[in-house]
Amino acid sequence: MIRYIFSRLMQMLPVLVLVSMAVFSMTLLLPGDPTFSMLGEHATAAERAALRERLGLDMPVPVQYVRWVQHVITGDFGRSLRNGEPVLNMLAQRVPATTQLAIQAIILATLIGVPLGIIAALNRNSIRDVAATAGGMFAMAMPSFWLAMLLIMFFSIFLRWLPPSGYVPFFKDPIESLRLMIMPTITLGTILAGLILRQTRTSMLGVLSADYVRTARAKGMSERRVILVHALRNALIPIVTVVGLQMGALLGGAAITESVFAVPGLGQMVVDGIFNRDFPAVQGAILVIVTFILVLNLLIDIIYAWIDRRVSR
Amino acid sequence: MNLVEIRNLHKQFVQKSGLFGKRSRVNAVNDVTLDVVQGEVLALVGESGSGKSTIGRLVARLDDPTSGRILHRGVDVAALRGRDLLQFRRRTQMIFQDPFSSLNPHMRVRHMLAEPLRIHRLANSREEITSRIEYLMGAVGLAPALANRFPHEFSGGQRQRLSIARALAVEPEFIVADEAVSALDVSTQAQVVNLLSKLKREFQLTVLFISHNLAVVQNVADRVAVLYLGRLLELAPTEELFARPAHPYTRALLSAIPVPDPNARKQRLVLQGEIPSPMRPPSGCVFRTRCPFAVQACADTVPLLRNIGGNRSAACIRDDVIAASATPELDRMTS
Amino acid sequence: MTELNQTAAVQTEPENSETLIQTPPSPPEWRLVLRSLLRHRLGLTGLIICTIVLFTAVFAPWISPYNPVASDYDAILMPPSAEHLLGTDDLGRDILSRIIWGTQVALQVSLISVAVAIVGGSVVGMISGYAGGWVDDAIMRVVDAMIAFPGLILALGIVAVLGPSLTNTMIAITIVNIPNISRLVRAQVLSVRHMDFVMAARGVGAGRLRIMVSHIWPSVVGNILVYASLSAAGALIAESSLSFLGLGAQPPTPSWGWMLSSGMQYWNAWWMSVFPGAALFLVALGFNFVGDGLRDALDARIVD
Numbered sequence: 001m002i003r004y005i006f007s008r009l010m011q012m013l014p015v016l017v018l019v020s021m022a023v024f025s026m027t028l029l030l031p032g033d034p035t036f037s038m039l040g041e042h043a044t045a046a047e048r049a050a051l052r053e054r055l056g057l058d059m060p061v062p063v064q065y066v067r068w069v070q071h072v073i074t075g076d077f078g079r080s081l082r083n084g085e086p087v088l089n090m091l092a093q094r095v096p097a098t099t100q101l102a103i104q105a106i107i108l109a110t111l112i113g114v115p116l117g118i119i120a121a122l123n124r125n126s127i128r129d130v131a132a133t134a135g136g137m138f139a140m141a142m143p144s145f146w147l148a149m150l151l152i153m154f155f156s157i158f159l160r161w162l163p164p165s166g167y168v169p170f171f172k173d174p175i176e177s178l179r180l181m182i183m184p185t186i187t188l189g190t191i192l193a194g195l196i197l198r199q200t201r202t203s204m205l206g207v208l209s210a211d212y213v214r215t216a217r218a219k220g221m222s223e224r225r226v227i228l229v230h231a232l233r234n235a236l237i238p239i240v241t242v243v244g245l246q247m248g249a250l251l252g253g254a255a256i257t258e259s260v261f262a263v264p265g266l267g268q269m270v271v272d273g274i275f276n277r278d279f280p281a282v283q284g285a286i287l288v289i290v291t292f293i294l295v296l297n298l299l300i301d302i303i304y305a306w307i308d309r310r311v312s313r
Numbered sequence: 314m315n316l317v318e319i320r321n322l323h324k325q326f327v328q329k330s331g332l333f334g335k336r337s338r339v340n341a342v343n344d345v346t347l348d349v350v351q352g353e354v355l356a357l358v359g360e361s362g363s364g365k366s367t368i369g370r371l372v373a374r375l376d377d378p379t380s381g382r383i384l385h386r387g388v389d390v391a392a393l394r395g396r397d398l399l400q401f402r403r404r405t406q407m408i409f410q411d412p413f414s415s416l417n418p419h420m421r422v423r424h425m426l427a428e429p430l431r432i433h434r435l436a437n438s439r440e441e442i443t444s445r446i447e448y449l450m451g452a453v454g455l456a457p458a459l460a461n462r463f464p465h466e467f468s469g470g471q472r473q474r475l476s477i478a479r480a481l482a483v484e485p486e487f488i489v490a491d492e493a494v495s496a497l498d499v500s501t502q503a504q505v506v507n508l509l510s511k512l513k514r515e516f517q518l519t520v521l522f523i524s525h526n527l528a529v530v531q532n533v534a535d536r537v538a539v540l541y542l543g544r545l546l547e548l549a550p551t552e553e554l555f556a557r558p559a560h561p562y563t564r565a566l567l568s569a570i571p572v573p574d575p576n577a578r579k580q581r582l583v584l585q586g587e588i589p590s591p592m593r594p595p596s597g598c599v600f601r602t603r604c605p606f607a608v609q610a611c612a613d614t615v616p617l618l619r620n621i622g623g624n625r626s627a628a629c630i631r632d633d634v635i636a637a638s639a640t641p642e643l644d645r646m647t648s
Numbered sequence: 649m650t651e652l653n654q655t656a657a658v659q660t661e662p663e664n665s666e667t668l669i670q671t672p673p674s675p676p677e678w679r680l681v682l683r684s685l686l687r688h689r690l691g692l693t694g695l696i697i698c699t700i701v702l703f704t705a706v707f708a709p710w711i712s713p714y715n716p717v718a719s720d721y722d723a724i725l726m727p728p729s730a731e732h733l734l735g736t737d738d739l740g741r742d743i744l745s746r747i748i749w750g751t752q753v754a755l756q757v758s759l760i761s762v763a764v765a766i767v768g769g770s771v772v773g774m775i776s777g778y779a780g781g782w783v784d785d786a787i788m789r790v791v792d793a794m795i796a797f798p799g800l801i802l803a804l805g806i807v808a809v810l811g812p813s814l815t816n817t818m819i820a821i822t823i824v825n826i827p828n829i830s831r832l833v834r835a836q837v838l839s840v841r842h843m844d845f846v847m848a849a850r851g852v853g854a855g856r857l858r859i860m861v862s863h864i865w866p867s868v869v870g871n872i873l874v875y876a877s878l879s880a881a882g883a884l885i886a887e888s889s890l891s892f893l894g895l896g897a898q899p900p901t902p903s904w905g906w907m908l909s910s911g912m913q914y915w916n917a918w919w920m921s922v923f924p925g926a927a928l929f930l931v932a933l934g935f936n937f938v939g940d941g942l943r944d945a946l947d948a949r950i951v952d
Contacts, residue, residue: 014793015792018793026805026809137933145905145908146921149921150925153922248797248799252798252799252800253800255800255804256800256893271893274804279808282805286801289798290798293796293798294796297796
């Protein structure tokens with residue numbers, strides 16, 4: 001087992017290196033002088049020269065890369081071009097918002113997707129199944145920003161129940177925080193709900209026809225117990241896997257959701273950063289997001305291997 | 314004349330388990346020396362894991378040996394390149410075991426048969442190709458109009474015929490039939506085997522017939538080579554092998570063939586134990602763990618394949634057992 | 649000792665040749681798949697939607713009631729009416745016309761980006777899968793690194809570097825899709841590579857190129873098509889997301905995403921947001937339906 005973890009880590013390492021190289025090269029690939037992207041357009045020639053000196057921009061690229069990596073590992077992501085704030089601070093401030101949004105979206109998607117998926121599987125090819133499956137497909141094809149706008153138009157403009165944007169940290173004021181997060185959560189969670197629904201349905205269908213379910217029924221177990229205890233537990237594994245693997249897409253969608261609802265998270269940091277040409281911020285946010293995804297995938301693989309061993313024992 | 318000469322052939326497969334896992338080595342083919350005489354049908358028999366299919370692939374240059382040489386008409390097969398290799402591929406063809414995976418499901422039959430013709434420039438215009446295909450289909454007993462079909466529209470036996478047609482397309486002189494009939498039911502087996510015999514006579518082919526089915530082998534082969542865990546244990550003309558098997562393993566194999574005569578009395582030679590794992594073969598003679606005649610010395614050295622008279626060879630250190638087996642007193646021999 | 653019953657064998661004729669000749673031959677594969685697809689309700693619906701969209705895009709100049717970039721300052725922010733069926737935007741441009749012309753942008757992006765990504769991804773996947781060894785490892789590491797980025801984030805990054813424009817959006821979307829297609833193709837190649845018929849092709853003398861093209865590629869195509877239609881939906885949404893954020897097609901090009909974002913400034917003019925979004929949703933659904941239909945059609949063949 002340890003051996004497996006180690007080998008997966010070894011596999012992840014080159015990927016991490018490649019990712020860091022890609023993020024690092026963002027500023028390099030821009031046409032023109034990198035000091036423009038780092039200092040903005042209004043810096044003087046002297047400031048540029050100083051920056052070039054300090055960052056070693058005249059040094060060969062690999063050396064620059066190594067220095068950058070050294071900085072990053074020690075937590076120095078540079079300073080925002082917009083307000084000079086250390087990017088690390090910005091990241092620390094924004095992670096909670098994205099985390100909250102992501103967790104809420106996953107919970108919502110699961111609460112909707114799993115039960116509907118089960119219903120669809122149990123009533124295969126009936127009206128309920130068709131409706132649920134169609135609903136799932138609609139949810140997956142829905143453009144998130146359109147959904148966001150429809151929600152705002154309905155709940156904010158028309159009904160005036162919810163403000164169209166804004167954010168309050170959860171631990172400051174849970175009620176208000178959740179209230180402001182209703183629409184963003186629905187926006188982000190809908191697509192995931194559709195996916196979970198489809199996966200639950202597929203998994204449950206597969207499991208329900210399995211022998212051990214028939215055995216449980218033959219033993220006289222009540223149908224509900226059969227479903228909940230036996231079938232669902234085994235169907236759960238691929239569902240969880242799918243959710244885990246979709247984290248990437250979720251975080252990508254967060255960029256849009258956060259932008260529309262003005263939630264100060266990592267996604268918005270990327271988008272705003274691109275608009276403001278604030279590349280240190282963009283690089284920092286992207287690096288954090290991607291590293292998180294890689295680590296998550298690693299954990300999923302390890303958990304999978306662990307479950308596998310328990311099953312095969 | 315020897316068409317193919319196999320000398321000290323070794324093939325080892327290495328399997329890694331994971332990045333830091335143990336490597337397991339399997340000697341699929343272990344020091345095999347054998348000749349294939351031009352014009353004969355030589356059978357390679359053995360259980361699964363005996364290495365017979367591997368030898369077939371090596372001889373057809375579909376895999377490379379770990380060590381040892383395979384000479385085709387005196388030329389080292391592994392050294393062939395470019396045009397010489399292409400020439401070789403015309404001369405040697407292989408027929409595979411599984412009728413379902415050996416034909417490309419997405420290709421119509423005529424496309425599949427045209428491919429070798431195009432590669433080797435045996436037919437250039439569409440008319441030539443079409444007439445060649447007609448001829449090939451006829452040779453294997455299938456209506457030429459069926460060439461427009463896809464493989465999945467044919468039965469198993471018919472698909473094996475198509476495989477044979479593909480092999481014949483390049484006008485080979487040597488065919489390796491790797492368990493060509495093993496996946497077919499008994500009556501179809503008979504048909505395909507008869508087809509092969511007929512084609513062999515018609516085109517003067519040399520055939521390396523790989524099989525685990527001794528009944529079929531007896532009908533078809535001129536000589537038989539018996540393999541066990543990668544080693545060659547016995548080599549003899551068919552009639553003599555079946556009448557007077559020399560090696561204890563061969564005796565056991567033959568004694569297991571059911572005879573449809575309730576009154577026949579036969580001594581069943583039952584093998585003890587299970588076949589050892591190919592990853593941990595027994596020392597010395599690979600067969601000793603199941604051999605009823607094994608002695609201490611059997612674990613010490615690997616017995617060499619020795620001529621035991623006439624055209625026969627066997628790899629066993631127990632001369633007395635061999636001698637007794639190879640003579641007509643077989644029926645009175647007990648373990 | 650059993651003997652093969654030779655006399656009996658000679659008398660039985662090759663099995664079922666006669667019956668086989670009497671059944672009609674199988675039509676080409678693609679026709680079978682198409683037939684299955686047409687029978688599939690969702691797939692058919694999807695095909696209809698896609699055909700309508702294609703038709704609209706091709707005949708936009710003739711169908712569109714107004715010039716999509718012509719401003720009419722007398723008709724700013726007008727709700728849907730007889731004159732402007734879907735209303736007008738803040739510059740007085742007819743929304744219906746902009747949506748109709750927008751199909752061109754939508755199709756351009758989704759079809760071209762996905763097509764190029766398929767070509768690129770297939771080449772990479774085939775080489776990686778067939779070559780194996782360190783080539784495979786190296787390529788897969790790079791692919792893994794690219795997949796580690798969430799699609800939209802990677803696209804954002806690329807557009808950030810290249811600058812916002814429709815072309816750059818297409819480039820970004822192509823790049824984002826190539827790794828997934830490579831993985832898909834590679835997986836197919838790996839499953840087919842060891843099959844006997846590939847070995848038989850080698851035995852007959854086929855070289856690597858011929859094997860890849862004639863033997864491996866046909867097994868790969870089916871799965872790619874399914875992925876292609878699902879990717880097209882994704883590409884469409886990606887482009888409109890980027891336009892929505894202002895990083896995609898620049899005005900006055902009628903991109904639906906951009907139309908939606910400008911609608912955000914005029915909440916009361918709901919027609920500015922609802923209709924372009926609906927168009928997006930519909931087309932994405934269409935691609936999804938076709939993809940599902942193809943998947944079921946191909947699965948049915950495998951079960952065959």
